[in-house]
Amino acid sequence: MIMPTPPSRVSATPQATDRIERLQARHGPVLLHQSGGCCDGSAPMCLTVAEFIVGDSDVLLGHLAGAPVYMGRSQFTYWQHTHLVIDAVPGQGAMFSLDSGTGWHFVARPRPLSDEESNALPSL
Template sequence: MNVPRVTATEAATSLIAELVARHGPVMFHQSGGCCDGSAPMCYPSGEFVVGDYDRLLGEIGGMPFYISGPQFEYWQHTQLIIDVVPGRGGMFSLEGPTGRRFLTRSRLFTDEEWAWLEAHEAPVGRAPSEA
């Protein structure tokens, strides 16, 4: 069993591939800011400074996905599922001009999945600045 903390739908991985083809490697950040709501932001790799309290949650479409520390505390018992819906993304997010936006959905881990995470998962990665 492998239980990823973040996954992406086919629509999301397709949009990620489009963005990577256009902009090169990208990264994602899920914060709790007032403007983001449930939308992760997509940036060119290296153009968003990952903070000391941000956590590397995993990868989607082969690209890193970070979450703010306070958001991780709130969402740690859920699997984040990154999807795409029609609309305009955050004003600094790369998908904005496509007419589609990323959206975070979630589901609670099952008891079995949570037990596996507790037994097998290393602590969720800290920001690269702490390496």
């Protein structure tokens, strides 16, 4: 019997996957943290694993190209019924994000989860 693939809370476009892989090749292990809207809007920040301390208030949404993707729990309360599609587009990255100065930056494109997807996801 083939088991269906469970839905996910986060996915990446091919452009974002390419950018994550390039940043990993240059900087080592990285993670993405969906910003809460301060300073750099709500852009996903890409940081080295060593420079970001994951705390109890961070929710792991999933992994993209091997990189964990987190969001603060208070923000997750509002976004828990969405699927985030992480994309990379030409432009200036967030000041503290590793994509700054590369000519590309990450953006999050949320879409509502269907009732079926929501029911199949584990609660976090």
